Amino acid sequence: MTAVHVERAHAKINLVLRILAREASGYHGIETLFQRLALHDVVHVQVNDGPSSLHCDGPAMPAAGLGDATSNLAWRAAAAYAHEADWLRSWQIDIEKHIPVGGGLGGGSADAAAVLRALDALAPRPLGLTRLLEIGGALGADVPFLVSGDSRAWAWGRGDRLLALPALPPMAVTLVTFASGVNTGSAYGAFAAWREAAQAPITAARLAPHALDSWDAIAGIAANDFERVVPAMHGGVATALPIVQHQAAVLRSQGRPAIGMMSGSGATCFLLRAGNVNGTLATSTDATLVSTMTF
Numbered sequence: 001m002t003a004v005h006v007e008r009a010h011a012k013i014n015l016v017l018r019i020l021a022r023e024a025s026g027y028h029g030i031e032t033l034f035q036r037l038a039l040h041d042v043v044h045v046q047v048n049d050g051p052s053s054l055h056c057d058g059p060a061m062p063a064a065g066l067g068d069a070t071s072n073l074a075w076r077a078a079a080a081y082a083h084e085a086d087w088l089r090s091w092q093i094d095i096e097k098h099i100p101v102g103g104g105l106g107g108g109s110a111d112a113a114a115v116l117r118a119l120d121a122l123a124p125r126p127l128g129l130t131r132l133l134e135i136g137g138a139l140g141a142d143v144p145f146l147v148s149g150d151s152r153a154w155a156w157g158r159g160d161r162l163l164a165l166p167a168l169p170p171m172a173v174t175l176v177t178f179a180s181g182v183n184t185g186s187a188y189g190a191f192a193a194w195r196e197a198a199q200a201p202i203t204a205a206r207l208a209p210h211a212l213d214s215w216d217a218i219a220g221i222a223a224n225d226f227e228r229v230v231p232a233m234h235g236g237v238a239t240a241l242p243i244v245q246h247q248a249a250v251l252r253s254q255g256r257p258a259i260g261m262m263s264g265s266g267a268t269c270f271l272l273r274a275g276n277v278n279g280t281l282a283t284s285t286d287a288t289l290v291s292t293m294t295f
């Protein structure tokens with residue numbers, strides 16, 4: 001018998017990203033405001049008695065591929081689910097990639113989250129969302145949010161503590177993506193080195209009661225600690241980030257909420273604003289513009 005389930009794996013951006021102390025595990029605590037995007041991969045999951053397989057294809061597939069199937073985050077999600085549920089012996093996963101790879105948009109994490117949701121939909125005894133959040137948290141900091149299906153959330157810890165937030169009115173997002181990404185571990189390492197050299201303390205922070213309730217309020221607090229180090233690591237970011245920041249400042253000076261920043265550990269930079277997605281942005285030559293909406 002074959003059972004099939006199809007899930008959309010939505011990308012995310014981080015509208016706030018603060019890097020806290022490095023924990024004994026080697027990972028840093030974070031505080032972040034996640035926002036889901038309409039941009040998504042499509043993940044087909046089958047469960048039958050045949051051998052396990054994973055196939056990735058689609059417009060965002062890098063020419064060099066995504067490496068060995070068993071190290072793909074989607075495969076690792078299925079293996080983790082099988083371990084927890086004690087049900088699954090094999091799986092067949094097909095992923096249509098639309099989310100640029102290595103871009104700070106959480107593409108691999110989104111695929112892993114979609115696999116967890118799909119397997120739970122197919123399982124004779126579903127584990128339920130809380131267990132999926134736990135399994136996801138062990139796979140990566142972005143997976144719990146992307147498993148949750150929430151439009152947006154404030155997250156802390158290693159991304160496994162989530163305050164789900166009601167969706168805000170949709171905004172247009174122009175993503176400035178690059179053929180080469182930024183390695184997440186290198187970006188965390190560079191930030192830790194910068195903080196140590198600058199002897200910069202982890203400062204106290206307080207969110208006002210309505211800080212996350214409107215696009216205007218969020219535009220006032222939007223910030224990403226990685227912007228301090230990633231422009232020096234990636235020429236495309238060094239060029240594109242000031243452009244999106246400037247464009248957002250111009251829109252805000254006209255009384256329109258807008259945010260221009262980098263997502264996650266980069267390299268994707270974005271301009272988020274009201275209106276349609278057809279605006280133009282002059283960026284460096286190797287950048288690609290991707291239009292989407294918040295979702």
Ligand SMILES: C[C@](O)(CO)[C@H](O)COP(=O)(O)OP(=O)(O)OC[C@H]1O[C@@H](n2ccc(N)nc2=O)[C@H](O)[C@@H]1O
Pocket residue numbers: 014017026027028029030032104106109139140141142158184185186188264265
């Ligand atoms: C940048 C974000 O996308 C923001 O949402 C996430 O923090 C990414 O987190 P993630 O997917 O868990 O990151 P991974 O790609 O698994 O981590 C690669 C490496 O980055 C470092 N790392 C990662 C996450 C974290 N909170 N602290 C870290 O110091 C660790 O050295 C880790 O070995």
Ligand SMILES: Nc1ncnc2c1ncn2[C@@H]1O[C@H](COP(=O)(O)OP(=O)(O)OP(=O)(O)O)[C@@H](O)[C@H]1O
Pocket residue numbers: 066067071072073074095100101102103104105106107108109111112142181184264265266
């Ligand atoms: N299903 C997957 N889709 C894309 N990349 C994957 C996948 N599984 C593993 N990877 C690997 O993960 C690395 C990061 O890719 P991904 O697109 O998830 O990065 P990212 O958007 O920067 O993630 P994050 O925002 O979590 O840092 C790539 O080197 C890629 O080879």
